[in-house]
Every structure is written in structure tokens, then in C-alpha cells.
Amino acid sequence: MSPVSESTTVSTEVPTEPEAPARPTPLTGRPANRLRLAKLRDLALIPPIIALLVYGYTLKPDIFLTHSYLVDSVLKYQAVLAMVVLAEALVLIVGKFDLSLESIVGIAPAVAIFLVVGNTSVLGAPWPTWTVLPVALVFGGLIGVFNGLLIVRFKLSAFIVTLAMLIFLRGLQLTLVGGSTISNLAKRVPVIDYLGNVRILTLPLSIWIVVVLFAVGIVVLGYTRVGRSLYAVGGNPDAARAAGIRVERVIWMTLVVAGLLAALAGLMMSAQLASVAANQGEGMIFMVFAAAVIGGISLDGGKGSLFGALCGVVLLGLIRSVLTLAQVAPDQIEAVYGLVILVALVLARLTSGKAQD
Amino acid sequence: MDGAQAPPVVEAVGIAKRFGPTVALADGNLSVRAGETHALVGRNGAGKSTLVGVLTGLHRADAGEVRFAGKPAPAPGDRAAWRERVACVYQRPSVVRELTVAENLFLGRQPRGRFGLLSPGRLRREAAELLEAWAVPVSPDLAARDLTVEQRQLVEIAGALSLGARFVILDEPTAQLEAKAINRLFDRLRDLQQQGVTFLFISHHLPEIYEICQRVTVFRDARHIVTAPVAELSHDKLVEAMIGEARGLVQVGADRPSVSADAEKVLELSGVGVPGFVESVDLSVRRGEIVGVAGSAASGKRQLAEAIAGLRARSGEVRVTGRVIKAGQVPAALRGGVGYLPGDRNVDGFVPGLSVAENATMTIAGKLGPRGFVLPKVRDGRANTMIADLDVHTAGPHQPVGELSGGNAQKVVMARALASDPEVLVLVQPTAGVDVRSKESLLGAVDEQTRSRRGALLVSDELDDLRVCDRVVVMVGGRVVGEHPRGWNEAELVAEIEGIGESGV
Ligand SMILES: Nc1ncnc2c1ncn2[C@@H]1O[C@H](COP(=O)(O)OP(=O)(O)OP(=O)(O)O)[C@@H](O)[C@H]1O
Ligand SMILES: [Mg+2]
DSSP, X not given: OOHHHHHHHHHHOOSSOOSOOSOOOXXXXXXXXXXXXXXXXXXXXXXXXXXXXXXXXXXXXXXXXXXXXXXXXXXXXXXXXXXXXXXXXXXHHTTOOOOTHXXXXXXHHHHHHHHHHSSOOGGGOXXXXXXXXXXXXXXXXXXXXXXXXXXXXXXXXXXXXXXXXXXXXXXXXXXXXXXSEEOOOTTXXXXXXXXHHOEEXXXXXXXXXXXXXXXXXXXXXXXXXXXXXXXXXXXXXXXXXXXXXXXXXXXXXXXXXXXHHHHHHHHHHHHHHTSEETTTTTTHHHHHHHHHHHTTOOTTSSXXXXXXXXXXXXXXXXXXXXHHHTTOOTTTHHHHHHHXXXXXXXXXXXXXXXXXX | OOTTTSOOSEEEEXXXXXXXXXXXXXXXXXXXXXXXXXXXXXXXXXXXXXXXXXXXXXXXXXXXXXXXXXXXXOOTTOHHHHHHHOEEEOSSOOXXXXXXXXXXXXXXXXXXXXXXXBOHHHHHHHHHHHHHHTTOOOOTTSBGGGOXXXXXXXXXXXXXXXXXXXXXXXXXXXXXXXXXXXXXXHHHHHHHHHTTOEXXXXXXXXXXXXXXXXXXXXXXXXXXXXXXXXXXXXXXXXXXXXXXXXOOOOOTTTTOOOOOTTSOEEEEEEEEEETTTEEEEEEEEETTOEXXXXXXXXXXXXXXXXXXXXXXXXXXXXXXXXXXXXXXXXXXXXHHTXXXXXSOHHHHTOOTTSBHHHHHTGGGGGGSSGGGBOXXXXXXXXXXXXXHHHTOOOSOTTSBGGGXXXXXXXXXXXXXXXXXXXXXXXXXXXXXXXXXXXXXXXHHHHHHHTTXXXXXXXXXXXXXXXXXXXXXXXXXXXXXXXXXXXXXXXXXXXXXXXXXXXXXX
């Protein structure tokens, strides 16, 4: 036994001296570095967006980078998606799920407009046309309240609750709209006209709404106590509760806000088409999740940024229009689109360097 | 033991590992002989858990080499081969909370029945046999989330041994255990050592090292400092190797001024009960006083603390500086002046994905700017002060707490409790997983904070924590059964905690 010699020899037979002599001192650390890293993760989608813009330009130099094409053919149609992604991102960050958002996109405007122009006399209809906006918002919000009741109070799984809600609302909308479409809304409902036609500084109102709401969302999530509490609740609800955050209230509030945003998105969609289709919003939730996840929002809660989510939306929009410009056959475009989304997910995972379980 | 001839069970040479800008390990060396129980000690953030990660194949070292019984380590992806050589009870729980004990034990290798399908019956039976073989008194049907820390560890050890490994790493197994459970664990370790199992044992309780280990390795600042038989390294020498200077440790709180009997009562409990745990507790803490609450895990002391903090429904009345605190609401307790440090940081201590600054200021998020706004400058400023005060080893206020070593995460949780400038601190096991020097500074912080302004209720079963207290009350079966002024006799206190004192129930 020679324990003493061992204690010294072990230290000396180091093959390669690691280059770092000492660890960073605790205080003088590198906050700046960290910050830059966090920002970088946020900007991960900017390069692919630029790449798509360049590629689109080489495909159709004469139209692609023009204001009217980008605004009216790409962004305008992404505005509705962006609103729902904003709503879903909030819900995902707080650690929950809301599948029913896509049905709110349909049902909220359907109910509000039905009460105004529908062929009915329930609840004293027809209601005055100014009620469309508040009724749609209140309806969306109420669905959030109800989802919250089941998820927060009765502790049911958010996935199942909102899935059931989605199915129920779809059915309700079919009953209401009657399998056809409430059409020709132009010049009958002012809010629809505004959302559909008004432009400020050449940009449609809907794009402004998206920009403003995302900006507000980014500030709220980043720099207010309520916003930060969303991340705390999503990251570890027990710790958030022990730190004095009213976890249930935060979750509930988020679900309501998401309902409101989805209702507004629904009005924007109806305005674009000047109608409410029986299947308005249907199937949209998949795109919503794709955009959010590509944008770096974690399905586990507590992670991701709204800026990233917005980039996800823009990226999906560009991919779609580039595919159209590249003249992919219409019956193949969905399949190609799906593949491209998979590739985008892999790329986003690689560039952000973080697992997105 | 003729371990000198046989090759070491595990040998790590020159291990280096970085996480981004942080050098977690610069020069890690370790050599564990067959059949011994080898201690690995060092301050928080010294790189112990990182080395464990490398030894279990979880992390890939940037440099250096690992050998098992003289042969090179398996390929990084070959989990089965790693698990045959080394088993580990990690610092953070690694059971699947939603599965039963049996399912956890056979995760990924469930016994098959007819048609190659899983057979719940066989699974249960084999799990029961396994638990019995390793004498673990736990039902295989229990959900993992309902296990106590002690049971969970035993299940993890049994599962590990059943995979064939005869080398087990225990990363701070005793940090969350009470005295009796620690003794049971040590008996178990000695038994297994007799049967030829080798252990690598990590702990911040140095007496434990002397109790069950034969040799000890010390790490400091990511480097190997010394390896020696415990008999050749006195307690002082060991501490010196860990902290790098010869200054001895001081007994915190020895010079606390006595609390005058007419000092204001900052915390008053009258008839406080928690259904199922606490019967009816009357207790008060004066300004400038630290009151310790000791008791076994079943004494209800932890639940009492949680009830005061607003995390549990309770009966009776709690007053802070005379004002009644509404029951069952954390924000009410917080506003009333209660600062709370939860007993298990991994459960409700911190949000791993959020930064040190955000976790530390979570209780005061409303005070970091006007009208509910949080100004990052203000927040980081506050956080930097706390990092300096509590000596948190971090790359900066923006580092996620999930990346900190266990003891440093604990300091962040402490910072969170202190942040709201509370009238009374309610601290549960405040020094769990904290190294000897940091323990001194954490308890020193409690001591200093309570000298004139606040009071503190310190719920703990560590005698080192309780020594700081001006008096210690003992709980048994949900009631306060005794009180001891400073200078208590250790044996008496322990006897009372275990329910065999004069006033035992
Ligand atoms: N995943 C990670 N990302 C970034 N840094 C990390 C990560 N894991 C560990 N570190 C850093 O590496 C250093 C060593 O950590 P380690 O967990 O090995 O310490 P330790 O000796 O186990 O401490 P403790 O006694 O507190 O558990 C710490 O400074 C820690 O912040
Ligand atoms: Mg550790």
C-alpha cells in the first residue's frame, strides 16, 4: 500500500494541460456574453428568412421584393396566423395547451355577426352593428374563462379540455352558419370594413394590429412583473407559488387573453374574405404550433420569446409563397410544405443549440 | 485489503469539462480501489457532480481519460455497458414520478410474458423479489412521487445494483435525510461494502466522511488537490484542502446577544394546526431571535413552516408584528412580512430555466420598477448585491439557476427569501447541500440579519443549524414537546427528537 505516493502521482500524469487556467471569477463573470447569447438564440431565424427572401428574389426578380407582393400576398395572410400564434405562445409559455383557439377564430365572429345580420330573432336580434367587435371579443374571452375553470379549478388536462372545446365549438358553428357561409358582409358591418380595407401608411390595418400587439406582448413578457410570472409559472409552478405568484390566476388570465386574441384574429379573417365560412379557422392550429415551435417556444412551458414566434410566422409565410412561386404543383404543395417545416424544425434546433422536447 | 495490486475500480485522469464559458472541471483526477468507500469532497461548484456525470457517461469530457478496472470506458452511446460498470444516485431525483416503483426499477427492461408482451404480474413479482433481496422496505406498487427521499434513494440503489454494477456513486445522499435515516443508510452501505460493493460518496457533512469512508479525494476550483486515507487527514487539514486557506471555521452565533424578554414579538402562532400533520402549536419569535424547530420527518415541523408561509391550509392564528396573516395564501404571508425558504429546492425552490437574477428577485418583482414594470438594470443590480452577499458561484446574474451547482442554487433560494426584507424568516433546512464554508456564510447571514431587525424560525434537523438558534423547540407527532435554550446538550436533544425523551409521546 502506498497511498501517499498515489496522492501525488495522480495529479502529475495529466496528459494535456487544459488551456483554461482558472474558472471565471464569480462576480466579474460575463453577463454581457450571456446576454448576447440569449439574443442570438432569438435571432436564430433571421438568416433563413433572409435566405428565403434572396431565393424568392432570384425566382421572380420583378415582383418578389416589391412592397405590394410582400404585403398583400405574403404578410396580409399571415396576420391572422400571427395573432393566433401570439395567443398560443402565451399559453405555451405559461405551461398549458389551447387547441380550441382555432375554433374561436371561427365561432367568435360567427356568433357576433350572426346576431347582427342573421336571419333570427333570438336574444332580440338583429343587434346594432357596433356590437360585432365587443360581442366577438367577449365571446372569445368567455371561452377562455370556461377553459380556465376546467383546467385551473377542476385540474383537468388542458389538452383534453381544449380538444373537447374545439370539437364542441366546431359543431356549434356548423349549427349556426348552417353548413353554408355568411357572406357579402362588405358595407354592412363597419368593423369588418375597417379591418378589411383601411390602410395606414400603405399597410393594411391588420398588419398594424399584429405589429402593435406583438410589440406590446414583447414588452409585457420581458419587462413587467405579470409577464415574467408567465415564465415562472411555466418553468416551475411550485416554485412560482412559493415565491408568492398566484399561479392559478396567471394561468386563467392567460387563457382569457388568448381567447380574446383568437377572437380578434377571427374578425380579421372574416374581414379579409368579407364572410364567415362554416369552417373558418379549421386546421389552423397545426400551423400555429409549427410556427410557435419553429420560433423557439417550448411545448414544456417556461421557454421562448414572442419575437421568435413572430419570426416563425414570417418564415412559414415565406416558405409558402416561395413554394408557390417555384411552381410546385398545387396538389403537391402541402406535402412539400410539411417536409420543409420538418427541415425548418431541425435547423431551428441546430441553430439554437437547445433541445425543444 | 490488497487493493494496491488489483487495478482501481475506476480511474479518472486529467478530466476537463466546460459548459460554455464556465470551466466546470479543469483537472479532475480520481482513483477508487475495489471494495473501499471513497469520499469526494469540495466546495459548492468545485466540479464534483460534473465528475460524476463524466464517470457515468452522462457528460463527455473535453479532455482526459476514464478507465474501469484498468480498461478504457465504453463508447459514449453505449448506455448498457456504462450501467454495468457504474451506478449512480444523482443529486437530483432521477425516478419517473408518475410510474410505480416496480416500473421504475425495470424501466426499459421490463420482464416479458406471453407473446413478448409486458406482464404486469411478473413485473410486480420480480420487483418485489428485487426489493426484498436488497432489503428495501417499499411496496413495488407505490407511485414514485409518493416515496420519501430515503425510500427513493434505496430504490435507486437497489435498481442500480440489480443491473450488475458493483460500483455505486452517491451524490450527496444525506443532504435531505434526517439523522435516523442517515444511520440506516450507513448501515446499509456497510452491509453492501461487506458484499463487495465499492462506493464513491459525496457529502458536505465531514463527520460522515470519517464515519464510513476509507479514503478521501478533495477537489478545489475544478482541480484535484489531494487524495489520502481519512485517518491521515485531520478535520482541519481536510477543511484547509477544501477552502484553500488555513483559517479554521468559526461557530456562527456563539456571540449572539441575548434577546430581552420584552422585545416585540415578530411572529406569534396560537393554536396553529395543519390537518393530518400539526395538532395545535403555540409559539412566538421575538425581534432579534432565532428559534429553531427540531423534530423527525413525521413531526410535522416542515408542514408547520409551509402553513406559516401560506402554502398549506391551516387552523389557528398567525400574527406577524401583531397583524393577523390570512391563511393559505402565499402573497398574504409575503406582504405580511414572512420570508420563506422551502425545504427542497428541487421541488419549489427555483425555476431552473430562469436566471439567477430573476429567481432571486421573484418575491419582489413588483418593486423593481414603476407600476409593475421590471427594469432589468434594477433587477440585475439587486441580484449582483445578493450574489456578492451570499457568495454565489455563478457566471453572472443572467445564468440560469438550473446550471448552478446544487449548493449555489440553494444560495439563490436563500437570496429569494431575504429579498422581500421580511420581518420574520421561515427557513426549512437552509443549509442542505451547502459546503462547510458557505454554510458558515449562510448561517452567518441569518445571524446577522436577525441581530436587531428581524426574527427567524429555523426548521432543521441539522445540529449545526440548530446551534445558531437562541432556543430550540422540539416537535413530536405534530406538537411542541420541549424547549431548549442555547447551550443544549446534544444527546438530550436528539433523544427528545426521536421521541424517547422525558416528554416523549
Ligand atoms: N449544465 C451546466 N451548464 C453550465 N454550467 C454548469 C452546468 N453544470 C454545472 N455547471 C457549472 O460547473 C461548475 C461545477 O458544478 P458541479 O455541479 O460539478 O459542482 P459540485 O461540486 O457538484 O457542487 P455542489 O456541492 O454545490 O453540488 C459550477 O460552477 C456550475 O455552475
Ligand atoms: Mg453537486
